[in-house]
Amino acid sequence: MSTRPARGGQNPTMDQVAEAAGVSRATVSRVINGAPSVDAKIRDVVQRAIAETGYVPNIAARTLVTRRTNSVALVISEHKRPNDSSFLNRVFTDPYFGRVTAGATSALRPHDIHLVIIPTDSSDHHHVVRYLRQGHVDGVLLISSHEQDPLPRQVHDLGITAVVSARPTSPIAASYVDVDQRLGAGLAAEHLLSRGCRTLATITGPLDMPAGQDRFDGFRSYLASRGFGQVPSIEGDFTRAGGQYCARRLLADHPDVDGLFVASDLMSEGALRAVQDLGRRVPDDVAVVGFDDSSAALDCRPLLTTIRQPVEEMAAEMAEVLMAQIASPGRLPRSVTFQPTLVVRDSA
């Protein structure tokens, strides 16, 4: 294998390939870009020359003329919370983001578009915005979960092509993909009721996140529609430890609770533990329904009954919408909403 490229950092140039193949630089460019109008023999000669020289296109030069980078950014925007050693720990500890990455990659891969993952917290937005504006990527998949996050609006105002992971909280005309959170919470309430639970309660997500609010509202609305009044609740933080803490407190204050809706699988793991540490059996004494259907649901004992959010499919859809938007800059923004489903396992 006498590929001898990149030695000393010097990649061969397209002119060198052209010379080796005895054709013009334009022809080399055409075969690389798969232009249909190239003579088959010449194409072969050029391809051989490319292989022999170990040629790889210089992406900067190409981008300069095409105005396309063939990469898109996945910006994961989280808020640094008090007593939070690092928001990165949260990002790399929650299965949600792995699912998003997997889904986006699967949609982008066939189009040969690279995914560049950029986690960021509020202290960092400046850098990210600059990165995006400098033209490193053709567009951005923006995962923004916090109500006050200014990033969606900034990205929109700067005219950066983007798709957001949920309905933006400020009124901007941006494309987004979402799941019907309220419906999901309603499904959870319905299931708990249908299995005979009489006293329902919920551990919510952070109420400064739309996902937290909407699941809470959906749960209460459904119960209100069935004639229930005030529902015991406690605000969680979407972490395992938080779920454990909240369940302990909730059951201390309301020992009669026999049906619990926990607004994320990660919190459910902790909650399940707390319930069992209290000597209550799941689901017989307390039935538990989670939300997400991530890998955490399968780490639960008993296996977690939960509301499935099709995160991979949603991320893939985000990528599709983004690619369409990149291809047709004038395209009108649109939103796509997925329906969650109940996945019955052992905890309820």
Add this chain to the structure above:
Amino acid sequence: MSTRPARGGQNPTMDQVAEAAGVSRATVSRVINGAPSVDAKIRDVVQRAIAETGYVPNIAARTLVTRRTNSVALVISEHKRPNDSSFLNRVFTDPYFGRVTAGATSALRPHDIHLVIIPTDSSDHHHVVRYLRQGHVDGVLLISSHEQDPLPRQVHDLGITAVVSARPTSPIAASYVDVDQRLGAGLAAEHLLSRGCRTLATITGPLDMPAGQDRFDGFRSYLASRGFGQVPSIEGDFTRAGGQYCARRLLADHPDVDGLFVASDLMSEGALRAVQDLGRRVPDDVAVVGFDDSSAALDCRPLLTTIRQPVEEMAAEMAEVLMAQIASPGRLPRSVTFQPTLVVRDSA
């Protein structure tokens, strides 16, 4: 705020800034790049023009001439394992990678270098290699944990500037940063012995990973040097669920074990659970020492005594070495080894 940039995707060009400021394009370039030789008044005028036009340099054009992108890649190379829904789930579920990202970012940020995170598994190497060769980044921080991973060798052979996260398993002259794994395991054994444990055992990491092997060897070597013979062991997989399963089996086969070294904090979480489910008290009946000192150690009950691996500092060092290498291409490769330390909490 009448910034009106990027409208219709058209960023202003440097020539437009020059015209607005009444100077030449070269002068604009100089003030942007902080050349010392610019008259103060002219500098101000230019800076105002930049602000007014909302100018942002076109990175592709700059890169084409400077041959620098001012970004580096963090390639997280994992192996897809059988019955593994997705290697991405592993990456986004293990606090280790968040620590690496945090450490690398902290070192890169002051130099205004962007970190581009690229998770990859074996089926994917081709794409990653191409990405690197196309010149999207100036160099790569390569997190490679598997013995058979071909990526370090490929990256090296292609002449891509890189720093690896551990001593490469094939003999290549590459810079790397590592922790003294064997020493860490020895510290764990010593601590267990010193607190009076008589029958030690270990849950190892995957033995096809150097980290798994070295911690296992270090543990056995220390015990051998103290006159112990065969040590009960079972091979784990660095996951929480795996740790739980392994501890259950290990204690079933060896009920007399009273000191357990678990080769990662994540596995320790599961192991602790299993030990307690068996009705054994920690640390009184079974003392447990983990490895990492990640956030998982603090999620443990009781709080986990563990071997601290300074992952953030190691990642920062990787970034420093990489930047030095980028600045001086002729620089000789070098390795840096960090010492682990014992962190005593409640589990041993």
Add this chain to the structure above:
DNA sequence: CTGAAAGCGCTTACAG
């Protein structure tokens, strides 16, 4: 200290 000019490595009308 500043400007005119060359050049980085590609793609793409435009001729032929």
Add this chain to the structure above:
DNA sequence: CTGAAAGCGCTTACAG
């Protein structure tokens, strides 16, 4: 179907 030429938006010797 192929080539010569222009041009993408910058930086950087080179003069002045």
